[in-house]
Amino acid sequence: MKRFRRGVPALLLALGLAVLAMPEVAAWLMGGTQGPYPAARLLDLALDHAALSLAGVLPAGLLGLVLGVVVTRPGGRGLRPAADAAAAVAQAVPPIVVVALAVPAFGFGWAPTILALMLYGIMPVLRATVGALEAVPPETRLAAEAVGLSPRQVLQEVELALAWPLVLDGLRVALVLAVATTAVGALAGAATLGTPIVIGLQNQNQVLVLQGAAATAALAFLADALLLMAVPARD
Amino acid sequence: MIAQPVIAIEGVTVRFGTTDALRDVTLHVKAGEFCALVGPSGSGKSTLMRLVNRLVVPSAGQVRVRGQDVATLPAPALRRSIGYAMQSVGLFPHRTVAENIGTVPRLLGWDAPRIARRVEELLALLRLDPAMGVRLPRALSGGQAQRVGIARALAADPDILLMDEPFGAVDPITRRELRAETRRIHAETGKTILLVTHDPEEALELASHVVVLRDGRIEADGAPADLVAPDAAPFVRELLGGGQPGLRWLSLLPARGALDPRPAPVGAAMLARNASLADALSVLAESGDEALGMEGEKGSVRAEGILGARR
Numbered sequence: 001m002k003r004f005r006r007g008v009p010a011l012l013l014a015l016g017l018a019v020l021a022m023p024e025v026a027a028w029l030m031g032g033t034q035g036p037y038p039a040a041r042l043l044d045l046a047l048d049h050a051a052l053s054l055a056g057v058l059p060a061g062l063l064g065l066v067l068g069v070v071v072t073r074p075g076g077r078g079l080r081p082a083a084d085a086a087a088a089v090a091q092a093v094p095p096i097v098v099v100a101l102a103v104p105a106f107g108f109g110w111a112p113t114i115l116a117l118m119l120y121g122i123m124p125v126l127r128a129t130v131g132a133l134e135a136v137p138p139e140t141r142l143a144a145e146a147v148g149l150s151p152r153q154v155l156q157e158v159e160l161a162l163a164w165p166l167v168l169d170g171l172r173v174a175l176v177l178a179v180a181t182t183a184v185g186a187l188a189g190a191a192t193l194g195t196p197i198v199i200g201l202q203n204q205n206q207v208l209v210l211q212g213a214a215a216t217a218a219l220a221f222l223a224d225a226l227l228l229m230a231v232p233a234r235d
Numbered sequence: 236m237i238a239q240p241v242i243a244i245e246g247v248t249v250r251f252g253t254t255d256a257l258r259d260v261t262l263h264v265k266a267g268e269f270c271a272l273v274g275p276s277g278s279g280k281s282t283l284m285r286l287v288n289r290l291v292v293p294s295a296g297q298v299r300v301r302g303q304d305v306a307t308l309p310a311p312a313l314r315r316s317i318g319y320a321m322q323s324v325g326l327f328p329h330r331t332v333a334e335n336i337g338t339v340p341r342l343l344g345w346d347a348p349r350i351a352r353r354v355e356e357l358l359a360l361l362r363l364d365p366a367m368g369v370r371l372p373r374a375l376s377g378g379q380a381q382r383v384g385i386a387r388a389l390a391a392d393p394d395i396l397l398m399d400e401p402f403g404a405v406d407p408i409t410r411r412e413l414r415a416e417t418r419r420i421h422a423e424t425g426k427t428i429l430l431v432t433h434d435p436e437e438a439l440e441l442a443s444h445v446v447v448l449r450d451g452r453i454e455a456d457g458a459p460a461d462l463v464a465p466d467a468a469p470f471v472r473e474l475l476g477g478g479q480p481g482l483r484w485l486s487l488l489p490a491r492g493a494l495d496p497r498p499a500p501v502g503a504a505m506l507a508r509n510a511s512l513a514d515a516l517s518v519l520a521e522s523g524d525e526a527l528g529m530e531g532e533k534g535s536v537r538a539e540g541i542l543g544a545r546r
Contacts (some may be wrong), residue, residue, distance in 0.1 A: 004438060022407060025388055137328075139321065139323040139325045140323075140325055140326075140327060140328065142290075142321070142325060142326075143321060143324075143325025143326070143327070144320075144327070145290065145314070146290055146314060146319040146321070146325075147311070147319055147339050147342075147388075148287060148311045148313075148314035148315035148316075148342055149311065149338075149342065149386065150309075152313045152331070153311075153342075158327060161329050162328065162329055
């Protein structure tokens with residue numbers, strides 16, 4: 001029950017923002033003369049947007065998780081500074097720059113955006129994974145080894161089992177960032193909730209800008225709420 | 236035929252960086268012995284114990300368990316065959332008491348009903364409430380957690396049990412209970428037990444074989460009474476003697492050994508058959524008599540006999 005309650009505020013915010021993105025509401029608020037973006041097409045864009053976000057954040061999460069495990073193993077500890085630095089650089093580069101630079105290489109469409117999301121999403125998951133694995137009490141790890149768990153069993157049954165809630169927290173941060181960032185993909189020609197924003201800016205139609213922005217934020221909060229409800233509550 | 240020691244540590248040196256945690260240590264533990272490793276902190280007693288289940292790997296020398304060089308055995312299989320209980324307990328916080336106790340049987344592939352039966356047996360052996368099985372470790376008191384830790388170590392019925400200061404973190408009363416429990420389990424199961432402790436009294440009380448360590452070397456290795464005897468090494472006597480090495484020595488010698496053929500005077504106080512010389516001395520001091528009787532014996536225990544232990 002507790003874990004469902006944790007997601008409620010984000011869920012309510014998502015709902016409010018979704019209402020704001022509805023054509024009638026946005027048009028009434030902005031008092032625009034030009035037509036708003038139809039609700040059905042906005043919903044299509046939202047689905048594309050969500051799919052593109054997941055396509056970027058899932059490999060990023062996987063990579064962050066694997067890197068986090070590798071740099072906390074006895075054999076991989078030397079890689080830790082390099083991995084930290086690489087993840088920090090990847091996050092320091094604005095996604096819009098990655099998208100712009102990736103278009104000549106990958107062409108228009110999903111690929112440049114996925115690349116940007118991947119680079120952007122690794123660090124939160126890597127940080128969370130390393131932090132969570134390092135927080136496992138050393139005596140618990142020693143006990144696991146001493147009673148005869150193999151290194152792989154120590155990792156799966158003890159370390160990851162204990163680290164999991166924190167890793168999911170990192171994944172949640174990465175997902176929310178990804179959903180918000182995916183709007184940039186519209187510049188590379190991907191159909192996302194950024195599309196109405198781009199069109200609105202080009203045609204000076206503030207209603208479209210508001211709709212796109214509100215819908216993107218609504219989706220980000222929805223993702224946040226869903227993952228909050230999926231993660232077991234810690235006490 | 237000479238019985239093979241179940242644990243044989245032969246000329247082992249352990250180096251951590253530039254310091255030697257153990258230097259050229261040799262120790263044999265026979266099957267069924269209760270062997271206590273005692274010494275100040277940093278003396279290498281935990282390191283010595285961890286050689287047995289290969290948590291520590293020697294830089295030089297050889298460790299044999301049941302006649303086999305441990306370097307040739309896969310570490311997880313070796314560790315599953317040896318019980319391990321530790322000071323900080325190290326229970327898995329995300330697993331219930333029953334799951335914690337059943338860890339090694341599960342790793343060994345026992346089926347669920349057999350594991351459940353074994354967990355029930357162990358809860359009973361350690362005098363824990365059977366309803367405790369479903370709880371998580373954070374709901375236990377320190378003493379209960381230690382009992383669960385010992386139960387986990389015993390789960391797959393290993394012939395060797397390693398205990399690294401298992402009574403370290405509990406209050407004195409619980410500590411005494413756990414010691415008694417351990418002595419009972421040793422007597423009932425005949426397991427070979429290796430106990431690390433910094434408490435000399437605990438070592439002398441529980442063990443049949445005491446090993447004293449200092450600075451990575453074995454200072455003394457023998458029966459408890461021999462290590463506090465007047466001719467033992469001064470450091471060892473001082474460490475184990477508790478300020479009164481003579482009395483402690485008498486407490487480790489059986490009063491029956493000082494039986495005198497002369498009968499006890501009528502009305503003299505009676506000693507139990509398992510009383511120590513220190514017990515006899517204590518009763519003599521209280522009664523003011525010169526001689527005591529002993530249950531089931533014709534002779535007597537006399538003051539000069541007690542004090543003649545040296546001779």
